[in-house]
Amino acid sequence: MKSNKFWLITFGVLIISCITVIFFLQKTPASYANIYHNNILIDSVDLSNTNEIWFRQTVNNAEQYNQILVEDGRIRIQAANCPDKFCIHQGWVSSGLIPIVCLPHRLVIQLQNNKNNDYDAIVG
Template identity: 30%
Template sequence: MSVLSGKIKKPSTIMTAVLVLIAVSCLVCIFRKQNDSGKRVNISSSGTLLATINLNSSTEERVYTVIPATADHEAYIVEGVLTTEEHYNVIRISREGVCVTDSDCPNGLCIHQGIISSPDIPIACLPNRLIISIESGEEINTDAWTY
């Protein structure tokens, strides 16, 4: 092949190769499975960890409401539904996983994400600065992520 034997003259060839490489590594990251046992649900708002709840087969179904920080108060979490505040996310935790059931955010993407039960993808609500992530009890293979 002329590309391999001679000098690579076209910058477009190199840049295509770079793009393909990045795309393939992204696909590998997406389809890589992580083991899940002894999971915990971390609920944080604006970077403050509000609650950590164990998630296993004996988890009872519970509903929480997260109120993001405003000028007047810090972010807080309450059990039950509280939609009287200006901004809110209602979260339901059950043995199947965790999901956002109600939110005041404009596009409702956090609700559309449905129930999550694996550490692969957290639920994020950007307007309300909410992150719900699942942490597996075992140590996550750190060689896969470079923070």
């Protein structure tokens, strides 16, 4: 482990393998978005309809909201009052590769091919 060449080769191999993994994972098609809150399925949305979903909850006397926009095969979080705003910065997601996650609000939007009709709970 005492030579620079060893580490260059190791990291090069690691980077190449990560790139190949990314290429292989790009081929996940998705036509439905399943929205989970605290790992409980609350909504299953068809991606081909243009739709706007509001997710609200009140935690510790503070209202949390996420505005989710579905449009023509893709989905994103448009507005939210979480402190990080990472979910908004993720932008449009149309492949099933990466879920949209709002960590402070415990919200996960996962794109899959199957429509989940058995809701565990429905949040109004």
